[in-house]
Amino acid sequence: MATVPRRILAAVGAATLLGVSACGGTAPPSAAAPSAPSAPSASGQGPWTWTDDRGKHISLPARPRRVVAQSGAAAALWDFGVRPVAVFGPHRLKGGGRDPEVGEVDISTVESIGNVWGEFNIEKYASLRPDLLVDGMYQKDTLWYVPEESVKVVDQIAPTVGVQLSGKPLPEIIETYGRLAAALGADPEAAPVAEAKKRFDAAGEALRTLAAARPDLKVMIVTGTPDNLYVAYLPDHPDIKYWGELGLNIVSPDRPTESEGGFWEVLSWENADKYDADVILVDARAQSMKVDEMAGKPTWAKLPAVKAGQLYPWHAAERYSHLGYAKVMEELKANLDKSRDDVVR
Structure with missing residues (x-):
């Protein structure tokens, strides 16, 4: 759900960031409408593709291993078996405890690149050498909690996957995160899942x-x-x-x-x-x-x-x-x- 209400609630120079290149890049949207992952091998080797809810086609030489996610997306992926290396968005309360918005994520084992609206540490994000960023979207084509002024720079560091959260049925959104988690190497048949x-x-x-x-x-x-x-x-x-x-x-x-x-x-x-x-x-x-x-x-x-x-x-x-x-x-x-x-x- 969008934050309360959303309206209530400086990028690093490109030259600095170009030295930290993402594995692979993005290509124009394909003609195929549905978003569907490639079938990665058991070892995770070989090409990896995904078309997200923006119609953005991501093609990488291998399955992403270093995933950074907004807290809500990280929480969903965690429940499906994916362990992000870092999170941004609400995840730590003022007293140091875990914010409910980050679900079951063990915040002692993941890096933080921002905890409140407008906070996204570009330098730290780049230093983590991410393969992929995953985020939800309440507004069409707008990654939640990624500051507007940082979007272009974030895209230069690693490909991003957006999951549309409004205007879609609840079960469908959950299933999208499940399919993405499976594409990232999680076991969709695991007993907890x-x-x-x-x-x-x-x-x-x-x-x-x-x-x-x-x-x-x-x-x-x-x-x-x-x-x-x-x-x-x-x-x-x-x-x-x-x-x-x-x-x-x-x-x-x-x-x-x-x-x-x-x-x-x-x-x-x-x-x-x-x-x-x-x-x-x-x-x-x-x-x-x-x-x-x-x-x-x-x-x-x-x-x-x-x-x-x-x-x-x-x-x-x-x-x-x-x-x-x-x-x-x-x-x-x-x-x-x-x-x-x-x-x-």
């Missing part, structure tokens, strides 16, 4: 059953800032859209606020009571406004779900893996199971 897929499917079916049994349970997903409440627009969030397809009764604006590029309807706190719901899921990311901070907003305090104490976390930046979303949906079902569906009158 297979077990995570079963767990994901079971969690989805459990939510479907709950939704069918409790059609009147209204759920709204929000994030907040000191000035505004942001109500999630269902079609632009793959996880929320998926839950809607499973049958959950999700409150969604008719259209998002254009200035946010989609994703949200922006409400002033004076108008935060525009929608009501039995349950509200609140953005759990570190940079988001906390429930106890929202408590001071009069309109928030009057919302039915707030009065009923039916406020639960929304893991907006969950990694796109079967394991990640299995855990999310299991937690969501447990919270909805204990929630009343007669709060809105």
